[in-house]
Amino acid sequence: MGHLLTPDAFLKSIYAIHPDGLRKLGIKGLILDIDNTLVPTYTRDADIKIKSFLEELNKNGIKTVIVSNAKQARVEQFCRYLNIDYIYKARKPLSNGFLKAAGRMGLEPCHVAIVGDQLFTDILGGNLLGMKTFLIKPIDDNEPFFIKFKRLFEKPFLRGRHYMDKL
Numbered sequence: 001m002g003h004l005l006t007p008d009a010f011l012k013s014i015y016a017i018h019p020d021g022l023r024k025l026g027i028k029g030l031i032l033d034i035d036n037t038l039v040p041t042y043t044r045d046a047d048i049k050i051k052s053f054l055e056e057l058n059k060n061g062i063k064t065v066i067v068s069n070a071k072q073a074r075v076e077q078f079c080r081y082l083n084i085d086y087i088y089k090a091r092k093p094l095s096n097g098f099l100k101a102a103g104r105m106g107l108e109p110c111h112v113a114i115v116g117d118q119l120f121t122d123i124l125g126g127n128l129l130g131m132k133t134f135l136i137k138p139i140d141d142n143e144p145f146f147i148k149f150k151r152l153f154e155k156p157f158l159r160g161r162h163y164m165d166k167l
């Protein structure tokens with residue numbers, strides 16, 4: 001089970017991701033998590049820095065979709081400003097949301113990377129489908145109780161890992 005919980009890269013933040021690095025890995029599309037990946041869990045709105053980051057990727061031919069387990073209202077509000085396609089209540093790590101997102105981008109799973117902060121949702125789900133997986137260091141530890149609880153089980157898989165500044 002270990003390899004299914006091992007991401008292809010450990011990244012300090014989303015800003016470690018650059019079009020050149022993605023190109024080298026054959027990645028043409030990103031599936032992005034919201035909570036504790038793009039913004040802290042209780043931050044409702046995206047900011048200009050995230051918007052510019054996504055626009056830069058898109059300009060370089062990298063497609064982007066949000067796939068979140070959060071509710072419709074949270075995901076819609078967040079994505080409106082970014083003008084990005086999204087799937088809410090995705091039930092990650094189940095495959096359906098990820099496959100739908102890859103389909104919307106018109107990409108095979110092998111050309112897609114999952115970007116997220118949780119091993120048992122984002123990374124497990126992506127690895128099960130043969131997608132590339134990038135684990136982002138969670139932005140902060142202000143999270144609901146059930147996620148704090150899951151973090152305890154992530155710990156053995158994260159010990160001693162080096163998080164990269166640049167992919």
Ligand SMILES: [Mg+2]
Nearest residue numbers: 033035036117
């Ligand atoms: Mg998350």
